[in-house]
Structures are given as C-alpha cells and as structure tokens.
C-alpha cells in the first residue's frame with residue numbers, strides 16, 4: 001500500500017451511489033450518557049444523534065471535554081460507571097443497548113474496532129506486535145486455523161514457534177498493509193522498540209485484524225508530528241477505499257476533518273450542534 005500524499009480535496013464519498021437504499025451501518029438517536037460523581041450527575045453526552053453509512057468516513061470534531069470520547073465509548077458499552085440511554089443505538093439491525101457484556105465483546109472483536117490516542121494503553125508491552133495481531137486474527141477465526149485448545153497448545157509448544165501459522169502470516173501482511181517497512185522483522189519486535197508512528201500503525205493493523213465493518217478512531221494521530229499524522233490518515237483512507245470499512249474519526253483538529261471526512265458532526269458541551277458534508 002502506498003503512503004504517497006494524496007490531494008487534499010477528495011472527490012466526494014466514493015460509495016455514495018451504493019448506499020442510497022441501505023440503512024446506515026450505525027444509527028444513534030438521542031444518546032445520553034451520565035456519570036454519577038460525588039459532586040452530582042455529569043451529563044457528558046446530552047442527546048446526541050447521528051448515523052454512519054457503509055464505507056463512509058464520519059468525523060466528530062469538538063473541543064476537549066465536549067463528549068467525543070464518551071460518545072464513542074458509550075456505543076460499545078465501554079463507558080464505565082455511566083448510565084447510557086438512547087432511543088436507538090443500532091449496528092446494522094442489532095440493538096447494541098440490549099447486548100450483554102459477552103455479546104458486546106464479540107462485536108468489538110469482529111464488527112467494530114477502536115483505535116485510541118495512546119497506543120501504549122492498548123498494546124501489550126510484553127508481547128511481540130506480531131503475536132498481538134495474530135491473536136486477534138485467531139480470535140476472529142477466518143484464516144482456516146483450528147480454534148481448539150489443542151491446536152493452540154500445539155502451535156505454541158510443539159512447533160515451538162508461531163511463525164509458520166496462518167495467523168502469524170496474516171499479522172505480517174497486516175503490518176505491511178498499514179505501511180510498516182520490513183514487516184516480517186518488525187512483527188518480532190515489542191511495542192517499546194517502535195516509534196510512536198509505528199506503534200499507531202500497529203494499532204491500526206490490530207484493529208483491522210478482526211476484519212471490522214467500522215473503525216472508531218479516537219484522536220488516532222494527536223500525539224504524532226504532522227508528517228506522520230498525514231501518512232497515517234492516508235493509510236486509513238486507503239483502507240476505506242480498499243476494504244470499504246467505515247470510519248468514525250474523532251478529532252479536535254478541523255484540518256484533519258477537512259482532509260479526511262465525508263461528513264462531520266460538531267460537538268459542544270455534550271451536544272451535537274450540526275452534521276453536514278465536510279465541504280459545507
């Protein structure tokens with residue numbers, strides 16, 4: 001996959017003609033998320049509604065503290081300690097509000113992936129990056145590998161190395177996909193051996209390993225310098241073009257939105273002020 005800079009003005013959402021008849025991938029109506037604290041209730045998200053279509057890059061922009069992260073966490077049952085309500089919270093035809101923790105974990109592994117601002121919070125420091133990605137691939141289970149405990153033990157202890165396994169090869173492929181040079185070597189490295197930009201790419205590879213339909217990226221490039229940021233955003237757009245994955249991109253940076261998103265919603269103080277085509 002190329003990491004060439006692309007023109008900043010994209011020719012509109014390339015998939016708009018194919019989604020006209022389809023319901024949105026994600027539909028959120030009147031989402032409320034309230035934290036109960038010692039100093040009273042904090043309405044972090046206060047009646048937010050939006051929809052994300054298949055293959056769309058949907059931006060949520062807003063100043064720090066406006067409720068962007070809590071909105072994302074609420075979708076996936078990850079807003080710990082909060083009360084979440086909504087008139088509708090649907091992924092495809094599935095009602096996310098009625099799912100129990102196990103069902104939500106399945107959805108997080110297979111349908112919706114999250115990328116956070118700080119890669120170290122999601123990467124395991126004592127596992128090679130290749131193993132971490134291979135684990136997600138195996139969990140997703142579409143590489144023709146047996147999922148049984150026996151097969152797992154055999155891979156670990158009889159073959160002595162997991163390098164010949166299909167899931168490892170898929171991990172190397174994914175590292176290549178997100179633009180990591182020498183992916184076969186890099187797969188054997190630990191997170192601390194990689195630069196910030198490389199770690200963020202590993203997170204994206206890990207997010208892709210479950211073959212998701214939606215990637216939620218919460219300020220994925222905020223900690224990086226602008227050159228690396230541009231490269232990584234371009235990788236995300238390439239992934240959308242190549243795999244048709246939808247992306248919910250959370251940022252406080254309007255320039256990022258302008259260059260990447262088909263539509264954008266603006267959040268302020270827990271509310272969504274407007275949703276519009278990025279050009280508008």
Ligand code: ADP
Pocket residue numbers: 035037042043044062063064065066067068069070071080081
């Ligand atoms: P953003 O991602 O837009 O910067 P957040 O979604 O993280 O903002 O936070 C929205 C609001 O919710 C903020 O006022 C924040 O203080 C509050 N908040 C977030 N997490 C918690 C929590 N665990 N307990 C109490 N309040 C929280």
Ligand code: MG
Pocket residue numbers: 068069070218
């Ligand atoms: Mg945030």
